[in-house]
Amino acid sequence: MRYMMLIHHDEEALAAAPRKELYADYAAFNEALAKAGKGMSAGERLQPASAATTVRQHADGAEVLDGPYADTREQLAGYFLIDVADLDEAIAWARRCPSSRYGAIEIRPLADAYPRPDPRLRKADD
Amino acid sequence: MTEAAATAARAAERAARESYGRLLAFLAARTRDVAGAEDALAEAFAAALASWPVDGVPDNPSAWLLTVARRRQTDHLRRGRTRRSALDHLRLVAEELEAAASDPVAIPDRRLALMFACAHPGMPGDMRAPLILQTILGLTAVEIAAAFLIPPATMSQRLVRAKARIRDAGIPFRIPDRSELASRLDAVLGAIYAAYSRSWNEIGTAGASSLALEAIWLSRLVVSLLPKEPEAKGLLALMLHAEARKPARRDPSGAFVPLDRQDTALWNLPLFEEAEAILREANASGPTGRYQIEAAIQSAHTIGRLAGETNWQAIVALYDHLAAITGSPVVILNRAVALANIAGPAAALKAVAAMRDDTRMKSYQPYWAALAHLNAETGHIAEAHEAMTIAIGLSSDPAVAQYLRNRLDALPGSGC
Numbered sequence: 001m002r003y004m005m006l007i008h009h010d011e012e013a014l015a016a017a018p019r020k021e022l023y024a025d026y027a028a029f030n031e032a033l034a035k036a037g038k039g040m041s042a043g044e045r046l047q048p049a050s051a052a053t054t055v056r057q058h059a060d061g062a063e064v065l066d067g068p069y070a071d072t073r074e075q076l077a078g079y080f081l082i083d084v085a086d087l088d089e090a091i092a093w094a095r096r097c098p099s100s101r102y103g104a105i106e107i108r109p110l111a112d113a114y115p116r117p118d119p120r121l122r123k124a125d126d
Numbered sequence: 127m128t129e130a131a132a133t134a135a136r137a138a139e140r141a142a143r144e145s146y147g148r149l150l151a152f153l154a155a156r157t158r159d160v161a162g163a164e165d166a167l168a169e170a171f172a173a174a175l176a177s178w179p180v181d182g183v184p185d186n187p188s189a190w191l192l193t194v195a196r197r198r199q200t201d202h203l204r205r206g207r208t209r210r211s212a213l214d215h216l217r218l219v220a221e222e223l224e225a226a227a228s229d230p231v232a233i234p235d236r237r238l239a240l241m242f243a244c245a246h247p248g249m250p251g252d253m254r255a256p257l258i259l260q261t262i263l264g265l266t267a268v269e270i271a272a273a274f275l276i277p278p279a280t281m282s283q284r285l286v287r288a289k290a291r292i293r294d295a296g297i298p299f300r301i302p303d304r305s306e307l308a309s310r311l312d313a314v315l316g317a318i319y320a321a322y323s324r325s326w327n328e329i330g331t332a333g334a335s336s337l338a339l340e341a342i343w344l345s346r347l348v349v350s351l352l353p354k355e356p357e358a359k360g361l362l363a364l365m366l367h368a369e370a371r372k373p374a375r376r377d378p379s380g381a382f383v384p385l386d387r388q389d390t391a392l393w394n395l396p397l398f399e400e401a402e403a404i405l406r407e408a409n410a411s412g413p414t415g416r417y418q419i420e421a422a423i424q425s426a427h428t429i430g431r432l433a434g435e436t437n438w439q440a441i442v443a444l445y446d447h448l449a450a451i452t453g454s455p456v457v458i459l460n461r462a463v464a465l466a467n468i469a470g471p472a473a474a475l476k477a478v479a480a481m482r483d484d485t486r487m488k489s490y491q492p493y494w495a496a497l498a499h500l501n502a503e504t505g506h507i508a509e510a511h512e513a514m515t516i517a518i519g520l521s522s523d524p525a526v527a528q529y530l531r532n533r534l535d536a537l538p539g540s541g542c
Contacts (some may be wrong), residue, residue, distance in 0.1 A: 001296040086298035087248055109296055 002039060002083045002110040003090045009077035009103040011048060017102055025098035039083025048074035053095070074103050130436065134178030138171055141187035147262035149192055151236035153199060154243075155299040156218065160261060160289040163195075170195035192233055237262055238351045239299040241344075244288075245313040246297045248368035253288045254317035255324075262284055262347070263340055273324050273337045277458060311352070315361045318344045322365050338372075341365060349404075359408035367424035370394040382529035390431055398428060419448045438467040455484050456492070463496050471503035491520035495530065502524030507538055 030042040047110055048070040052075075056063050082093050087107070094105035146167070156365035170191045184190040200218050243249075244257040256274060259265045271281035291297070302310040325338035345362040352358050374388035383389075405421050423444045430436025445461035448454075457520050459478060466474030478496055487493040494517035501510035514534045521527035 003296070037490075085296075086300075087246070087296040088298050088300070088302075090296065091248075109294055 001086065002081065002089075004108045004110060005043075005078075005080050005082060005094060005097065005106060005119070006076060006106040007078045007097065007099045007103065008074040008106060009099060010074050012073075013078075014077075014102045022098055022102075029096060029098055033080060033082070033093075037083070039081070040092035041081045043078060045078040046076060048077075077103070128179065130182075131179040134183055135175060137178060137183040137187055138174045141191060142171060142172075142264065145188040145191075145233075146264035147237050147240070148233060148235055149188060149195065150261055150264070151240035151299075152192065152233055154261070155236040155239055156221065157203075158296075158299065159195060159293050161293075162199065164261075164289075166195040166198040166202065167191070169198045188233060189340065235351070236299060237347065238301055241314050241317075241348070242301060242310060243292055243297050243299050245310070245317045246292075247310075247313065248295055248297055249288060249291065253284055254313060255320040256281065256285060257288050257322060258314075258317050258344065259340060260335075262344060265340070273321070298463075305407055307355075308357075311355060311357065312412070314348065315345075315357060319361060319365070321491055324366075338365075338369060342369065353409065356408040356411045356413065357415040357417050359404050359411075360419075360421050362413060363401045363405035363408060364417050364421035364424060366397050366404065367421055367428060370397035370401060371428065376525060382523070382525040384433070384529075385427060388431070393428070401425070414447070416448060416451050419444050419451070423448075436467070438464055442468060455481060455486055456490070459487075459490075459493055459496060463500075466500060466503070471500050475500040475504055475506075489520060491517055491522075491526075494520060498530075498533070502533075502537060510537055 033040045033042055037059055052066075052068040054065045054067060054069050056065075077099065080097070082090060084093070090107045094100055094107055097105055099105065150160075150163055150167055153166055154160045157163065163322050171374050173190060173194050174187070178184070187476065196218075200512060203218060240261055241258055244261060245254040249257070256270045259270050259273075260267070267282035267285055269295055270277045270285070271278040276283065276284075301307070321344070322338055322341035325336075330379055342362070343367050345358070345365055348355075348358045371385070371388065373394060374390070374392035375383060377383050401421065402425060405418065405425060408418050408421075423441055426437055426441050426444065441464045442461060445457060449457045449461060458481065462474045462477035462481075465477060475497075478493070478500060481487050481493065492511045498510050498513035501513060502509075511534065514537070518527050518530045518534065520532065
């Protein structure tokens with residue numbers, strides 16, 4: 001199964017983290033991810049939530065707000081992608097990710113790439 | 127109903143009770159789609175009721191049901207009624223051909239793997255027990271809802287969501303590795319114990335006593351599938367100990383009878399003997415966990431009553447072990463109550479009163495009952511009165527509430 005691993009950082013905890021060590025850990029982690037095979041990718045790192053802008057479109061026009069989508073202590077900070085057999089393997093990758101020490105990793109299964117045909121529409125060619 | 131139809135119905139019913147969980151686990155493990163497997167199995171049972179009265183009951187009803195259910199599962203995939211890729215479909219068809227060529231009688235037992243899926247850490251804690259009861263035992267949402275005091279429609283919806291979660295989140299059907307087995311097994315045992323505890327607390331309801339038997343059945347199943355795990359045996363011993371004393375928990379009028387006044391002649395001694403033997407096996411085979419200690423405490427209580435003298439020192443020592451493992455305030459409370467028998471009610475009251483600031487105790491009925499009892503013993507009548515009143519208010523079992531009301535009326539100065 002394919003999962004997107006969403007990294008949520010506690011930015012305060014991260015700020016206090018030893019930079020050099022964290023970068024070294026991340027280099028090792030990305031290396032391991034790349035070696036683990038097809039469908040695994042290191043993803044991207046995001047700027048801090050303070051740089052975020054949120055748009056919500058209403059009937060009477062779009063509302064543009066400075067700041068992140070949700071005002072929470074832990075913010076979306078990046079992601080990586082994996083392709084593994086099941087949730088247990090995904091959990092193992094989440095534990096390996098250095099960011100799990102400074103926040104949380106949300107494991108989200110990817111939906112099917114193509115919408116499946118509606119069975120009611122298939123009656124005709126059955 | 128004709129004779130043939132009645133025979134067929136009985137055979138289908140027997141097959142259902144004996145092999146429902148086994149068949150479902152096998153079907154679900156191959157697609158990871160529990161709801162789809164349930165549908166396929168239900169269709170197979172319906173087909174059995176239609177065909178067995180005419181064609182006769184097959185030699186191996188389970189194998190017959192499995193063959194039909196598998197075909198239905200594959201049909202559903204082919205019609206695109208489940209969200210599976212063509213690859214899955216091909217894999218299942220290949221499996222089908224392989225199975226047809228091999229022994230159709232042997233159905234691999236995947237029930238343990240199914241239980242681990244139901245009690246996966248990615249599954250909401252309060253749905254683990256209901257899901258195990260439904261998938262392994264085939265209980266309906268209505269039956270489970272009654273046992274857990276939840277509206278049937280709500281329970282049904284939560285079960286549907288939990289099953290979808292197994293499929294969508296990719297929860298595996300697998301017995302965990304050694305490194306994770308202990309903690310993951312704990313969740314399975316916890317779910318079974320939750321089912322048993324429900325029956326213990328809701329003794330008055332009709333669904334409750336059968337739920338206790340189902341929980342014990344599940345526990346025996348886990349022991350038989352994981353014979354080397356001492357905690358699985360510890361849990362079974364614990365439940366058998368409790369079950370052995372159950373007939374004496376109520377007097378003929380339905381009133382609550384505390385352990386120290388129970389008529390030991392009503393106890394189920396063969397069950398007690400079995401609990402003791404299982405506990406000995408558990409203790410002999412490895413590290414001691416919480417269920418073994420809890421079973422040992424139950425054992426000490428029962429033996430104490432039978433011998434006419436309870437070893438309270440040993441019970442307090444066991445609670446100390448348990449508190450070290452769990453850190454649970456419930457354990458600390460029970461230890462304090464046991465301590466009253468050695469160090470006197472004043473010392474026990476001091477220990478219980480020390481938990482006053484623990485917010486978990488505020489709505490925990492046994493805390494208030496113990497506080498009331500110990501205050502009464504030490505002559506703090508006003509405090510006893512207040513705690514007893516709160517304990518009555520928190521009782522969900524009418525028999526226990528009545529027992530406490532009687533104690534309240536018996537306090538000096540009551541009714542003035």
